[in-house]
Structure formats: structure tokens, C-alpha cells
Amino acid sequence: MNEDGIATGTARRRNPRGQGDRLRAEILAAVGRLLDQKLTDNPLPVSFREVAREVGIAAQSMYLHFADKDELARAVAEDGYRRVVEAMRAADTDVAAAGAAAGERLRAQAHAFCDFARDERGVFRLMFGHDASSFDGPGRYHPARLLWHQWLDAIHACENEGRHWPDGAEYATMLLWSALFGRFALWSSTFASHDPQELTAFADRAVDTVLRSAQR
Structure with a gap:
């Protein structure tokens, strides 16, 4: 039995080719919607049963994709980092x-x-939550590395046009x-506008500040 009272050993027919990936994506999207409704300190305040109900599948099907909530949380975070980087790259290209x-x-x-942070508040909080350190572990890297390198590449692009930060590109990126x-x-x-x-x-002012701190 799992935390939701569901037996995990029951056999289930596999999805036809291609449908498994689509169902996985639907599960991740459902978690995002549920997180938006539960902005709490709990890093993943939803159960497998709730996610399954949101997707419209049997709760048992969740275990074909995720062994437990920790694995699901990491998958949601990885998907969030991937999507925010994709959005940043698209904006850069445009x-x-x-x-x-x-x-x-x-x-x-x-x-x-x-824009991503505003539109995906629940997922964003999970990505940067206080339990995000659990995404690290032996033989694996934190999914935030993808976003870090995207910011760093953007700062390096500024350096290639003649800007130089006295404390280095990594420090400017972190700022x-x-x-x-x-x-x-x-x-x-809750207390902010x-x-x-x-x-x-604020983003405009932050970018202006970082750019002004560079030397030419």
C-alpha cells in the first residue's frame, strides 16, 4: 500500500507507443495547476490521488511514471526549469x-x-522551495544548473560586446x-502588491543596474 492507500503492485497494461510520454506530460501539468491552488510551505502539497483526479486517470497509473512524491517533485521541478529556459531562449531569439x-x-x-514566475507560481515555488536541496544527490545534478547556465551565457554575450564586470561574470549573474x-x-x-x-x-531596473556596473 502507498501513502494514498493504493496497492502499488497491481499490473496494468502499458500505454500504446507515444501515449506514455503524453500522459506523463499531462501529469506534470496537473501538478502545476494543483500547486497554484495550494501555495503553502509544503514543497508538494498534493497527493497522487489528487493529481490522478485532475488528469482524469486512475491513481494507480501514477506509479507507472513516478515511484513516489519525491520523484514526482523532482520531475515537476526539472520540467519547470526546462520550460523557463525555453521561454528565455525564445525571447532572446526574437x-x-x-x-x-x-x-x-x-x-x-x-x-x-x-512572466514564467508570474504564470506558474506554484511550480516556481517548488523549483526554488526550501526542500529544493533534495533534488541533488549522488550521481545527479540539481536541475537549476540549466537555468544558471542560461543566465551566465546571457552575461557572457554582454562581455563579448565589450562589457566587463570587475567581480566577474558569475558574480554579475548571481546578482x-x-x-x-x-x-x-x-x-x-500575501502582504505585497x-x-x-x-x-x-523591477526586472528592467535590475538589468539596468547590472549593465551599469560593468566597465567598458
């Missing part, structure tokens, strides 16, 4: 195609990061990422 310099490309990526995440944390708290434009405005 403005670069219009001839934007590296500084404006960095700004476009910061906007995409804030920007920390500022944007910290502002989101305040924005999403929830005007969506505040995040974008």
Missing part, C-alpha cells in the same frame, strides 16, 4: 533577430523569467538572478 544588442537580449530574457527571484518572492507574498507590471518594471 529580439536578436530584430538586431538587438546583448544588453537588450538580457532584458528580454529577464522579462521571460518574470541579477538573486534580485529577480527575491522580488518575485516579495511580490507573491500583486500588480503584474511591478515584476517587469
